[in-house]
Amino acid sequence: MAQRERPLSPFMxxxxxxxxxxSILHRITGVLLSAAFFLLVYWLAxxxxxxxxxxxxxxxxxxxxxxxxxxxxxxxxxxxxMMGIRHLAFDLGxxxxxxxxxxxxxxxxxxxxxxxxxxxxxxxxxLGGGA
Amino acid sequence: MSxxxxxxxxxxxxxxxxxxxxxxxxxVTAIALLLLGLWFVASLACLGGASHEQVTxxxxxxxxxxxxxxxxxxxxxxxxIGLQVVVEDYVAGKGARTAILIAVKFALAVAAVVGxxxxxxxxxxxxx
Numbered sequence: 001m002a003q004r005e006r007p008l009s010p011f012m013x014x015x016x017x018x019x020x021x022x023s024i025l026h027r028i029t030g031v032l033l034s035a036a037f038f039l040l041v042y043w044l045a046x047x048x049x050x051x052x053x054x055x056x057x058x059x060x061x062x063x064x065x066x067x068x069x070x071x072x073x074x075x076x077x078x079x080x081x082m083m084g085i086r087h088l089a090f091d092l093g094x095x096x097x098x099x100x101x102x103x104x105x106x107x108x109x110x111x112x113x114x115x116x117x118x119x120x121x122x123x124x125x126x127l128g129g130g131a
Numbered sequence: 132m133s134x135x136x137x138x139x140x141x142x143x144x145x146x147x148x149x150x151x152x153x154x155x156x157x158x159v160t161a162i163a164l165l166l167l168g169l170w171f172v173a174s175l176a177c178l179g180g181a182s183h184e185q186v187t188x189x190x191x192x193x194x195x196x197x198x199x200x201x202x203x204x205x206x207x208x209x210x211x212i213g214l215q216v217v218v219e220d221y222v223a224g225k226g227a228r229t230a231i232l233i234a235v236k237f238a239l240a241v242a243a244v245v246g247x248x249x250x251x252x253x254x255x256x257x258x259x
């Protein structure tokens with residue numbers, strides 16, 4: 001039997017628009033946050049295990065590599081949060097007009113970046129003050 | 132020739148049986164995590180660099196330990212549904228897909244239990 005030409009999924013032939021990238025980033029940050037969840041559990045378990053374990057975990061988390069990972073996790077959280085709100089609005093049937101979908105995409109990404117910076121600066125200023 | 136109607140043949144087959152419950156749960160947990168996540172990140176930003184004593188004192192407050200348990204449980208569930216969608220989208224082989232899904236769910240379940248127990252041990256003062 002001759003293979004009939006099957007319809008292609010939209011992403012196979014749509015031209016690139018930045019909203020595509022915003023959308024796949026939502027998924028990527030979701031996967032990254034799932035990985036970061038294990039760091040959260042590690043931190044909680046270390047706190048429950050006692051001061052020595054907690055100090056070891058804190059030292060591990062403050063290494064330059066882990067700081068980069070944590071900054072990435074923080075941005076992933078902010079991005080997934082803002083983009084998630086946009087997606088919840090989509091689910092309610094709101095914001096589907098091309099113009100609206102474009103500006104809310106930019107806005108969500110910009111707010112996510114701003115939130116990341118605010119949280120990171122707050123964290124590090126309380127680091128300086130608390131330590 | 133079959134006397135069954137096209138609808139009769141289609142009913143009970145395909146994916147549209149319980150798919151909407153996952154879809155719905157993903158949104159409900161998203162709304163919960165919106166609040167829990169903001170609470171946690173804001174607390175963490177203020178706690179930054181706190182000593183073991185300060186962190187456990189913070190977690191021992193009834194409000195904070197309740198919210199922390201909710202955060203761990205709801206985040207694990209939200210991640211579980213989300214990762215399932217991702218795996219189902221990108222892993223084509225049935226065997227590999229099932230194996231990865233089981234591994235992901237096991238890992239998240241174990242992490243969730245470890246996380247909740249850690250919070251409870253601190254909250255009830257049985258932590259070291």
